[in-house]
Amino acid sequence: MNLRTNTSFAELAALFQSASSFAVLAHQRPDGDAIGSTLALGLALKNLGKPVRFLNDDGLPANLAFLPGSDLIEQPAPGQTVEAEVAIAVDCANRERLGPNALAALAGTRIWVNIDHHVSNEGYGDLHYINSGAPAAGEIIYDLLTAAALPLTQEIASNLYVAISTDTGSFQYQSTTAHTYEIAAALIRAGINVSKICQDTYESYPLRRVELLRHLLNAMQITHGGKVASWALTRAFAESINMQPDDNEGLMDNLRSIQGVVVAAAFEELPGPDGKIRLSLRSKDPAIDVGAVCASFGGGGHRLAAGARLAGPLSDAQSRVFQALHETFS
Numbered sequence: 001m002n003l004r005t006n007t008s009f010a011e012l013a014a015l016f017q018s019a020s021s022f023a024v025l026a027h028q029r030p031d032g033d034a035i036g037s038t039l040a041l042g043l044a045l046k047n048l049g050k051p052v053r054f055l056n057d058d059g060l061p062a063n064l065a066f067l068p069g070s071d072l073i074e075q076p077a078p079g080q081t082v083e084a085e086v087a088i089a090v091d092c093a094n095r096e097r098l099g100p101n102a103l104a105a106l107a108g109t110r111i112w113v114n115i116d117h118h119v120s121n122e123g124y125g126d127l128h129y130i131n132s133g134a135p136a137a138g139e140i141i142y143d144l145l146t147a148a149a150l151p152l153t154q155e156i157a158s159n160l161y162v163a164i165s166t167d168t169g170s171f172q173y174q175s176t177t178a179h180t181y182e183i184a185a186a187l188i189r190a191g192i193n194v195s196k197i198c199q200d201t202y203e204s205y206p207l208r209r210v211e212l213l214r215h216l217l218n219a220m221q222i223t224h225g226g227k228v229a230s231w232a233l234t235r236a237f238a239e240s241i242n243m244q245p246d247d248n249e250g251l252m253d254n255l256r257s258i259q260g261v262v263v264a265a266a267f268e269e270l271p272g273p274d275g276k277i278r279l280s281l282r283s284k285d286p287a288i289d290v291g292a293v294c295a296s297f298g299g300g301g302h303r304l305a306a307g308a309r310l311a312g313p314l315s316d317a318q319s320r321v322f323q324a325l326h327e328t329f330s
């Protein structure tokens, strides 16, 4: 719930012109939308001749290193200070998810701006622009850059294309609109190489990811009369293949692709002494609000895509979530 109203693109455009320096950052465990939006906005500000720092608390995931400008992403070290007059958070529903080192590094920042598309966004920051109808933060960044008359270079366009493509399941999810396709057309007109970008995004996976897919296909469970497909990834298996944090990104699409399945659920035993379980839920039916299910476990997200962290052990977390899904269906 946003307690205050959105700022305007005009006000943000004026801030971009008047401020002396910027930092752009996104949520921890960044995905294509987080990094693509960070880079697109940051590069546009850099092209104004302003000093820009590009931060992510978890750094750049290896699978996004093909993005133009990705070498600019810095992972702040504990205790590091980053000087910026304005910090702009993109694609991040709450302040904490920006990460402790990034937040500490930017503690001296004068103005915080929050640009996001998560319905659960708390409206943190001095100025915010939240559009929960946008399928990706990248779509808002495109609209903002256009409104601010900032040039859409090929580098910026490539980052926006990946941001939007990855958050829409390649322009397929329900949130995808005619406007989304119009933006894609504008990005193509800006000179991006779509087939190369798609190959870099969707056909350049490490073998570890295919090992995870094999595990998923062997371990998946179909429950709730065929409406729920779930996968539980154990720490033991993850360690046996030396799994990296982003290796399982998007793998649960294999669960949601099954005929009759309405909700896909992925459980992952996280590393660390507290034995937490990461839950990811995806719904194919707007009447089944997995955002609400995740919120009941202290998490959040969107109606059709959400997540939470639960106390372990794995089997307990599974039965609590299965019970909550059972109640959602009845």
Ligand SMILES: [Mn+2]
Residues within 6 Å of the ligand: 033, 034, 091, 117, 135, 136, 137, 167
């Ligand atoms: Mn996003």
